[in-house]
Amino acid sequence: MADAWFEAARCSLDEFRAIVERPTDIDDYPHASRSEQGVVIYDAAALTPSKECLGEIAEVLSNGPGIVVLEGAVAPGTIDAATVAFESIIDGERETKGEVGDHFATAGDNDRVWNALEKLAIADPDVFVDYYANDAIALASLAWLGPNYQMTSQVNVVNPGGKAQQPHRDYHLGFMEDDVAEEYPAHIHRLSPLLTLQGAVAHCDMPIETGPTMYMPHSQKYDAGYVAWRRDDFKEYFAEHHRQLPLAKGDAVFFNPAVFHGAGTNRTADVRRMANLLQVSTAFGRAMEAIDRRAMVRAIYPSLLARLDAGVDRACLDRAISASAEGYAFPGDLDADQPVDGLSSPSDAAIVRRALDERRTPQQLDEQLKEPTP
Structure with a gap:
């Protein structure tokens, strides 16, 4: 009988390795242009919202490596206009709020814009419409969550010298300490990744030295991962075996929130690595009645x-x-x-x-x- 509860102390690195060391077979994904370091890469312009294409992306995110890159997802002009708006917001908040906190990195290493979705809409409605009318962002969201999804975003700028994040999983269970996550039964651990989709749009070119996101392909398939990622042996394995792909300005990456990942160290002296982090949620994450x-x-x-x-x-x-x-x-x-x-x-x-x-x-x-x- 499968475990009804997961505990960090009982997690097995050997079981994890057996899952993540399986290769990605690009022949399983006929709409993709190629695979690189186990990640499936698509030409955004070649994708259509057909059920075959949506189903293929969902398969990558669930039973495949868990990560897709959509090259050329957002037009450069739209990226540049949004970057100007985000930089203005950052400058204004730095003057009024000072140091901004982060989830998985040291406060002050990054510039953060929380609720960047709403702030961009208010600051520059035309740019907002151009940005989120994007068909590639919608396609990935539909593939994983279906219609009526809920969009949120946070802009993250890793400044020169900014240190890498610790490897982690994301919202929901990924934002809980081990003792809290262990209180949820195993089937909720399996459900959590189905509730959200993680994404990031590159607002500048991101060669490896700028520290683009580090990934562990296939790691979403290790069910106990929400209570395993803080263990030292899992962290050490991630440090030695993670994958890291360069991105071009306008590329978008989407991944299952249960994929082990973390932003890398920005080793440059002059590149402020900006990404718009997208978190898309299922329409179903709501109560039946509105209650005060x-x-x-x-x-x-x-x-x-x-x-x-x-x-x-x-x-x-x-x-x-x-x-x-x-x-x-x-x-x-x-x-x-x-x-x-x-x-x-x-x-x-x-x-x-x-x-x-x-x-x-x-x-x-x-x-x-x-x-x-x-």
């Missing part, structure tokens, strides 16, 4: 306090919190709560539980709860 959970929390918190003071078992109260408060930190305002000390800010449920532990008043809890996202 903060209003619920404010209403029931006095009752929670009274029951705690009366000696009611805390586990019972935790279950009531789980049914009312938002238990997940995302989507979040990463401008207001940058991930400097961790991968996410605390959820509302965590704030309520801490307030109970500290016997805070309803007024004190209300001050801690942020304004609802509009």
Whole structure:
């Protein structure tokens, strides 16, 4: 019987190696132009949104190496116009916000624009429309997630000398510490990669010395990877065996979020390596009803306090919190709560539980709860 739960201590590097050391057979992907270092590469201009083409890309992302490069995905003029807008946003935020946090790299090594999608739309609507009317971005998103997907983006600029990220997996489970990820059953580990698609559009030429993203092809097929990537033996193997492809300005790379990856070190003296990081989410990641959970929390918190003071078992109260408060930190305002000390800010449920532990008043809890996202 397959494991119902994954634990970091039981992960096997030998099992991982048996998966990732399988070669990529380019003959399996007739729409591709070539394979390089195990990554499947397409000419974006030659792709069509046919079911055959979409199905092939989905196959690469799921059962193949997990990574596709779409060469020439975004026109150079559109890239240049968006780069001007992003640089203006970065300059403005540097003056007002100072050092910006990052998820998997040292704060200050990079320039980050959180919620670059919304900021570009407001700063330059015409450029936004030109950029996201792009058929290559849509094709990759449709292939993995189907229609009605939700787009987000964060601009990342790795400055000269910027250090490599640690290898990791991405959102959702990839943003959790091992002990938290281990609480989710194995079938959720298998589900998590199906909920999002990771992408990056190169806003400058990225030869290897600039530190383009490092990948471990086929690593998405190791089911226990969300609790394995922090282990030293997995990190060492990644450091010795990862793949790293140069990109040209306007190329786009899309990959299964469970692929082990990390930005490389920028070893140049003068190249600010800019990429627009795309994270596309399934339309299905939503509750059935629209609920004002903060209003619920404010209403029931006095009752929670009274029951705690009366000696009611805390586990019972935790279950009531789980049914009312938002238990997940995302989507979040990463401008207001940058991930400097961790991968996410605390959820509302965590704030309520801490307030109970500290016997805070309803007024004190209300001050801690942020304004609802509009």
